[in-house]
Amino acid sequence: MGRLKKILIPSLGLVLAFWFYSARDTFKPEMLRGKRVIVTGASTGIGEQMAYHLARMGSHVLLTARTEARLQNVVRRCLELGAASARFVSGTMEDTAFAQHVVREAQAVLGGLDMLILNHVGASYFGFFDGDVEHVRKLLEINFLSYVAMTTSALPMLKESEGSIVVVSSMAGKIAGPFTAPYSATKFALDGFFSSLRQELIIDKVNVSITLCILGYINTESAVRAVSHVIPQTPAPKEECALEIIRAGALRRRELHYPSPAVGSMLLLRSLAPELLDSLLLSSYRLENVRRT
Numbered sequence: 001m002g003r004l005k006k007i008l009i010p011s012l013g014l015v016l017a018f019w020f021y022s023a024r025d026t027f028k029p030e031m032l033r034g035k036r037v038i039v040t041g042a043s044t045g046i047g048e049q050m051a052y053h054l055a056r057m058g059s060h061v062l063l064t065a066r067t068e069a070r071l072q073n074v075v076r077r078c079l080e081l082g083a084a085s086a087r088f089v090s091g092t093m094e095d096t097a098f099a100q101h102v103v104r105e106a107q108a109v110l111g112g113l114d115m116l117i118l119n120h121v122g123a124s125y126f127g128f129f130d131g132d133v134e135h136v137r138k139l140l141e142i143n144f145l146s147y148v149a150m151t152t153s154a155l156p157m158l159k160e161s162e163g164s165i166v167v168v169s170s171m172a173g174k175i176a177g178p179f180t181a182p183y184s185a186t187k188f189a190l191d192g193f194f195s196s197l198r199q200e201l202i203i204d205k206v207n208v209s210i211t212l213c214i215l216g217y218i219n220t221e222s223a224v225r226a227v228s229h230v231i232p233q234t235p236a237p238k239e240e241c242a243l244e245i246i247r248a249g250a251l252r253r254r255e256l257h258y259p260s261p262a263v264g265s266m267l268l269l270r271s272l273a274p275e276l277l278d279s280l281l282l283s284s285y286r287l288e289n290v291r292r293t
């Protein structure tokens, strides 16, 4: 009997745990139907693809970026794909007031918000740090401060809807490789801020989830243009990446690692043997093609 208890109870525990986690893991596109979603950086790249997925799922999308002409096309396509509604607000995230204005638009035109997807990123370079401190300041404003400002403005609506915040970050926000110093700094800042805020929401029993997305190299035009002469690896597809981000947000996951085995194993290696990881990364780069100022 004693032995039976020793085996039966843990086995039952395992079965229950498996059932609980697999049930939580079931994503259905209907989860997004009728949901009110802001996507930033939606004029190109991963943000544009997220807008199309959400449109197919029947969400109300409010899109933002700087380039009005591109946003108009994305909104048109979203409506063709079946969005419950699609609108845009154009402007720059260098300006905190603009970031807050976008959130107010959601309140005004959608009457609330279910998901805030923070994805935009300012242009930077892939090369040796050039000493330009103003560039670092500007990038922190675009890639970090505006994320904080939008979150702060959106929290009352997200508390009301028990919604989700999705923060798009990078491997460069967990592992600092060379040639991304300003960019990497902004992405590490996101981890610090949002991982701390997540704990506070849990302590206060506020049912708003925060999903931090740790992405590897993705085949967007800007990334391929910036690094393909140095990094020979094939980038992962932006369409699949966009869907995985939405799925992770809808399932209220703490973190997404995409592409999954590659990012996961690099993070593990960083903890176990950081020097080995550094040298493996460097050995795969075409260093002779790196920009020096």
Ligand SMILES: NC(=O)C1=CN([C@@H]2O[C@H](COP(=O)(O)OP(=O)(O)OC[C@H]3O[C@@H](n4cnc5c(N)ncnc54)[C@H](OP(=O)(O)O)[C@@H]3O)[C@@H](O)[C@H]2O)C=CC1
Residues within 6 Å of the ligand: 040, 041, 042, 043, 044, 045, 046, 047, 064, 065, 066, 067, 068, 070, 091, 092, 093, 094, 118, 119, 120, 121, 122, 123, 142, 168, 169, 170, 171, 215, 216, 217, 218, 219, 220, 221, 222, 223
């Ligand atoms: N592609 C990759 O390999 C990886 C990407 N990521 C992350 O994924 C996210 C999306 O990246 P990706 O799709 O490649 O980026 P893109 O360069 O393709 O798109 C960036 C978006 O941000 C907008 N944007 C740029 N500057 C500003 C600004 N000042 N104010 C408001 N919006 C701005 C752009 O539109 P506009 O110019 O019209 O303003 C565009 O919509 C980013 O957070 C990035 O860090 C993470 C790891 C890898």
Ligand SMILES: C[C@H](CCC(=O)O)[C@H]1CC[C@H]2[C@@H]3C(=O)C[C@@H]4C[C@H](O)CC[C@]4(C)[C@H]3CC[C@]12C
Residues within 6 Å of the ligand: 124, 125, 126, 169, 170, 171, 172, 177, 180, 183, 215, 216, 217, 222, 223, 226, 227, 231, 233, 281, 284
């Ligand atoms: C090289 C890194 C991963 C290691 C590997 O060998 O797979 C890439 C992981 C994330 C990439 C960067 C990123 O986060 C997006 C930036 C977007 C900018 O528009 C330009 C390029 C990036 C700096 C990009 C460069 C490659 C990674 C660091």
